[in-house]
Amino acid sequence: MLLDGRRVKSCLLLAVTLDGREVRTVEGLSTAGDLSPLQAAFIAHDAFQCGYCTPGQLCSAQGMLAEVAGGWPSAVTADLTAPVELTDAEIRERMSGNLCRCAAYPNIVAAVREAAASG
Numbered sequence: 001m002l003l004d005g006r007r008v009k010s011c012l013l014l015a016v017t018l019d020g021r022e023v024r025t026v027e028g029l030s031t032a033g034d035l036s037p038l039q040a041a042f043i044a045h046d047a048f049q050c051g052y053c054t055p056g057q058l059c060s061a062q063g064m065l066a067e068v069a070g071g072w073p074s075a076v077t078a079d080l081t082a083p084v085e086l087t088d089a090e091i092r093e094r095m096s097g098n099l100c101r102c103a104a105y106p107n108i109v110a111a112v113r114e115a116a117a118s119g
């Protein structure tokens with residue numbers, strides 16, 4: 001989920017400690033019933049199978065794209081002085097904390113890449 005706009009592991013947070021903070025779950029990614037570009041890209045690229053991991057993948061990807069837009073480097077960012085180029089290696093590294101037992105990883109990378117390109 002996103003906590004004050006940053007991705008966090010919801011299972012490690014005690015709900016009472018979040019009083020007054022902005023909590024955004026996967027349901028909050030859509031606007032007025034319209035899927036977000038990221039959600040639409042996940043469907044277009046079949047970026048899920050059973051769907052168990054999908055809410056976490058979507059929230060993490062949303063937060064990750066904000067990190068990239070903010071210029072945050074990752075462990076595989078080659079040039080720390082240049083704007084981050086969202087390569088497949090960058091996407092894989094930045095999404096490495098989200099596991100998918102169905103191994104939809106190639107399609108998740110493609111979906112994130114498309115969503116990032118669409119703005």
Ligand code: FES
Pocket residue numbers: 047048049050051052053054099100101102103104
């Ligand atoms: S789609 Fe099944 S665990 Fe990711």
